[in-house]
Amino acid sequence: MMSLLRKLASLRLTLVGMILLAVLAVIASRRADVDAGVTVVPLAILVINLLAALLTNRSFRAQTGLLVFHVGLLLVFVFIGLTVLLRFDGHAEVLQGTAFDAAQVETVDQGRWHDNRLDGLEFYQGEVRINYLPGLNRQDTHSTIEYRTGSGELRRVAIGDTRTASIDGYRIAATFNKGFALLLQWSGDDGSEILGAVHMPSFPEFDWKQVTTWTTPAGQEVELELDFDRPVSSDTSAWTFGDTSMAYTVHVAVAGDAPRTLQKGESARLEGGAIRAVDLRVWMAYQIEYVPFLPWLFVAAMLAIGGLAAHFARRYLPATVPAGTDKKEDALAHVARA
Amino acid sequence: MSLVLERQLVLVAVLLLAAATLVQVAGVVFGRSAYRPTAGIYTAVVAVLAAAIAGRWVREGQGPFLTLYDILLSNLFSLAVLLLLVTASLPGVRSATLFASPLLLVLGVWLTGVSEIATPLPGAFDNAWLWVHVLSGKLFLGLNLAATAAASVMLLQGAVPSRRLAALAAQPQETEQQIWALFFVSFICHSVMLVAGAVWAHSAWGRYWSWDPLETWTLVTWLMLGGILHVRSTFRNLSQGVGHALMLAAFAVAFLTFFGVPFLSIAPHKGLM
Ligand code: HEM
Numbered sequence: 001m002m003s004l005l006r007k008l009a010s011l012r013l014t015l016v017g018m019i020l021l022a023v024l025a026v027i028a029s030r031r032a033d034v035d036a037g038v039t040v041v042p043l044a045i046l047v048i049n050l051l052a053a054l055l056t057n058r059s060f061r062a063q064t065g066l067l068v069f070h071v072g073l074l075l076v077f078v079f080i081g082l083t084v085l086l087r088f089d090g091h092a093e094v095l096q097g098t099a100f101d102a103a104q105v106e107t108v109d110q111g112r113w114h115d116n117r118l119d120g121l122e123f124y125q126g127e128v129r130i131n132y133l134p135g136l137n138r139q140d141t142h143s144t145i146e147y148r149t150g151s152g153e154l155r156r157v158a159i160g161d162t163r164t165a166s167i168d169g170y171r172i173a174a175t176f177n178k179g180f181a182l183l184l185q186w187s188g189d190d191g192s193e194i195l196g197a198v199h200m201p202s203f204p205e206f207d208w209k210q211v212t213t214w215t216t217p218a219g220q221e222v223e224l225e226l227d228f229d230r231p232v233s234s235d236t237s238a239w240t241f242g243d244t245s246m247a248y249t250v251h252v253a254v255a256g257d258a259p260r261t262l263q264k265g266e267s268a269r270l271e272g273g274a275i276r277a278v279d280l281r282v283w284m285a286y287q288i289e290y291v292p293f294l295p296w297l298f299v300a301a302m303l304a305i306g307g308l309a310a311h312f313a314r315r316y317l318p319a320t321v322p323a324g325t326d327k328k329e330d331a332l333a334h335v336a337r338a
Numbered sequence: 339m340s341l342v343l344e345r346q347l348v349l350v351a352v353l354l355l356a357a358a359t360l361v362q363v364a365g366v367v368f369g370r371s372a373y374r375p376t377a378g379i380y381t382a383v384v385a386v387l388a389a390a391i392a393g394r395w396v397r398e399g400q401g402p403f404l405t406l407y408d409i410l411l412s413n414l415f416s417l418a419v420l421l422l423l424v425t426a427s428l429p430g431v432r433s434a435t436l437f438a439s440p441l442l443l444v445l446g447v448w449l450t451g452v453s454e455i456a457t458p459l460p461g462a463f464d465n466a467w468l469w470v471h472v473l474s475g476k477l478f479l480g481l482n483l484a485a486t487a488a489a490s491v492m493l494l495q496g497a498v499p500s501r502r503l504a505a506l507a508a509q510p511q512e513t514e515q516q517i518w519a520l521f522f523v524s525f526i527c528h529s530v531m532l533v534a535g536a537v538w539a540h541s542a543w544g545r546y547w548s549w550d551p552l553e554t555w556t557l558v559t560w561l562m563l564g565g566i567l568h569v570r571s572t573f574r575n576l577s578q579g580v581g582h583a584l585m586l587a588a589f590a591v592a593f594l595t596f597f598g599v600p601f602l603s604i605a606p607h608k609g610l611m
Contacts, residue, residue, distance in 0.1 A: 015569065
């Protein structure tokens, strides 16, 4: 048993694991057909190797800083592994004036063991303000949302840039992606009345192409174009995204028919019913994320760094003092600070 | 400060670095220590670049964090400061300026050819972790450069037996110890940079790690640094030259990661959206 542990603890195996990790990381980042998940293999080798070394290698007993560093490193590997298994990462667009809808979430990545609780997630989208400087340079983002905390208290926060909201363990972060949405009323010939929103392409990224296709409840495909009477964004001066009070026109085009234009409040007849342009809103895209061990990952990394510093102070610092100098502190002050 | 004056200051710094390089070469040719004149020139470089950076900072209302020009300017300054401090306090690695000076000169010449137009910083850059990330990164590069340049001089001494070259590091044992101490501290700084970068990326871009080329190559650099320290522990009778050659390889990767990768790819690190 002990001899097997010693073999597993081989420092040569550590080097193999490190080289493999580096090579696979580069390959995975350069080739679309290789998933970064392949790095799990060298990580697993390193974890086993390190566990065995921590149990058998005498170097660690004599050098506490080194021990702390490697224990921190082991914890980093373990927390990364747990995060990969438990995490959730997704995107959702939420319309101003409405509540978040779990059905709209597009999953980017979901760990094997993730217990999806998105259905229970509730928040309401308020006003959005994003300031731009000339050159379409995005500055501060303020997206107001409302939600209830665990204790039932109603909270209203403006998230954006470095501020996020944490609801039921999920982290809600504003992304750069946002745009306008047309609120449309469908009045079907069958008597049905439906109020809904059509999200236009991301703004100002697709400022020049605010067009989308939409299928009416009666099954007809319609092309909708949002046309502002005056430019909303500017390349040469500062402006703010989020205002919806400006004048606009909606162009409704159907294959084989002359296009029609609608102002706010006007209607157009289509197959099986009519649509009315009710209002202009904005939609905001969020990253919805669940990364349970993130704070612990950070603690483990700091532990590792502290261990490294201690190891340096014990093993390297004394050796750097020039022979015959007793002003050790002076000579090495900058190294110690660093 | 006007842009014209800023450009002129940069030009002065480049000329000073050319002078430092010449002084270093002359030191080898004449077999004399060039430490004092070099330290004087580096002090002038630091002062001139500090003035250029301060003037730019005040004029643009933001620090030099974003464009290639910003990165080259701030790194030239931090590298010069660190080389000055390291050679002042660790006499064993004073020879580092022989190779560091021409490298700084190359960065300086590159800087003169790059567009100096500033891009406003996106809101996500307003974050304390970014400061930790940037400062630890600069410390890493400066300390690692000092170690690697001194190690390269020892490699040269090994390859070309010459009394003049030998005079550059009169106490090889002390030099060797100081080189590895610097290398170790640079590894600590690199680790801090990696962690702070991940924390910042998470708060700014909602992801702490996404395998973009810059992140991947930073991880490769970190593994190389740790791997080199391991190689020294694993193979106890490793020759000095092999250790130095490995150090040089790691520095090359770090240098390309700092100055090559961010400007060839991907928006997030440039913060443009
Ligand atoms: C995962 C498996 C690993 C094992 C089994 C392992 C084992 C060891 C051992 C036994 C030592 C002590 C050597 C001695 O003093 O005789 C050591 C030192 C060290 N290890 Fe690791 N290690 C591992 C991973 C890593 C990683 C991933 C890094 C960083 C990239 C790292 C960085 C270091 C450093 C910096 C030292 C100190 C070397 C010195 O004092 O110069 N180790 N390791």
